[in-house]
Amino acid sequence: MKGILDENGRSGLFLNPDERFYVELENGLETETILHWHGQIPPNLQDGVPDSPRPVMQVGERRTYDFAATPGTHWMHAHIPAQEMELLAAPLIVRRTEDLTADRQEVTLMLHDLSFRPAAEVLADMTGGAAMEGMGHDMSGHDMAPTGMMDLNDFAFDAYLANDRTLDDPEVVRVEKGGRVLLRVINGAAATVFWLDTGALSARAVATDGNPIRPVSGMRFGLAMGQRLDLELDLPPEGGAFPILALREGAVERTGLILATPGARVDRLANTAVDPHPAFSADLSQEAKFSAVSPLPDRNSDRIDNLMLGGSMMPYRWTIDGQGWGRHRPVEARVGERVVLTFHNMSMMAHPMHLHGHHFQVVALNGRKVSGAIRDTVHIPPMSMVSIALDAGEAARWMLHCHHMPHLATGMMTEFVISA
Incomplete structure (x- = not known):
């Protein structure tokens, strides 16, 4: 398994308030790679996309990254699809001052899906137009939704991971009786939407993609690929063991970790549920509940653009405005302009759309104006x-x-x- 490790062999990067993002990165892999700092707003030269503008890092190459850190729950990952699918990713947490003064324990939960086969083989199978049967595609994820037939899952992975572990041997995090936990959840999966189920603990969603929102109470929240969600949890004074489960959308698989107070009995959990978990938010109802604590300043838009999302399972091809990369139509703007982009998904799969170098505000859902969350990755359901x-x-x-x-x-x- 590949990893992104510091000089002490630990995964991830955790910065304190006002600490600059200064990283000396060395490519210790046996192949070229490049890292993207997902959720950060670096100078474009340091963004980490192959040949845009810098080439990939060669084996043994070192690069320096130095910019002002954007606070919140973020992550870093290879911007080469096969490498991200092989878990070349890690948390990137930048704390705010209130994170240090709040009386709560921080817990980071990073989710992945994993195939035991090389990712290049998986991608070749999925994109080659071969028959579904016998090549790992999961057609059991089809589910009737209000918008019609949805393709929820297009691949059956071998394992679903929470902090690199399954429920056969989950991470058990020791917490205090009556204490408060800030759970920073990162969906680093390649192709899996998860529900976060807090079980016996009631939760408050307090940030999306690292940006504070007005608290939303609940016990189950959906999370698309690339998105992050911060949840506050209050533990009962009597203590106990509390599974925090990530449920695969439209299927029975699940993963997660366990919050346990001292002396609590931790029971074994199965990797699957009895019944499939439902589809996530075909009606955008969760997104409609989220509103930014600090919305964008109100001003008229200088530029409006629409992007049509399309594609199909057979042949396996996914497009923006009917075109793939290399024949794409760029979205254009000038520095400082207020830009409104509308994603119109005409396909039968959802698409988590991520914009580099910016955070944006969700301002309309199916044409209805909202003062929504600040994000860098937004989930667009079918139709x-x-x-x-x-x-x-x-x-x-x-x-x-x-x-x-x-x-x-x-x-x-x-x-x-x-x-x-």
Whole structure:
């Protein structure tokens, strides 16, 4: 298993308030690679996309990254689909001042899906147009939803991981009786939407993609690939063991970790549930509940654009405005312009759309105006429309793509081109 490790062999990067993002990165793999700092807003030269603008890192190459860190729950991953599918990813947490002063324990939960076969083989099978039977495709995920027939899952992975472990041997995090936990959840999966189920503990969603939202109470929240969600949990004074489960959308598989107070009995949990878990948010109802604590300043839009998301399972090809990467239509803007983009998904699969170098606000759901969450990755269900607003940043070419790795690998990517 590949990893992103510090000098002490630990996975991930945790920065304190006002600590600069300064990283000396060395490629110790046996192949070329490049890392993207997902959720950060670095200079474009340091964004970490192959040949946009810098080439991949050669074996043994070192690079320095130095920029002001963006606070919140973020992550870092290879921007090469097969490498991300082989878990070349890690948390990237930048704490705020209130994180240090709050009386709560931080717990990070990073989710993955894993195939025991090389990712390149999986991608070749999925994208080659071969018959579904016998090649690992999972057609059991089809589920009737209000919008019609949805393709929920297009591949059956061998394992679903929480902090690199399954429920056969889950991480048990020791917590205090009556204490409070800030659970930072990162969906680093290649192609799996998860429900986060807090079981006996009631939760409050307090941040999306690292950005504070007005608290939303609940016990089950959905999370698409590339997205992050911060949850506050209050533990009962009598203590106990509390599974926090990640449930695979449209299927029975699950993973997770366990919060346990001293002396609590920890029972064994199965890797599967009895019944399939439901589809996530075909009606955008969860997104409609989220609103930013600090929304974008109110101003008129300078530029409006629409992007049509399309594609199919057979042949396996996913597009933006009917085109794949290399024949794409760039989205254009000028520095400082207020830009409104509407994603219109005309396919039968959902698409988590991620924009590099920016955070944006969700401003309309199926044409209904909202003052929604601040994000960098937004989930677009089938036959749905989501509008986002942002202020164009550095004059450069920024990637805009689906964070479902096989969709990205078949070309579901364009550029947000900002001119001076």
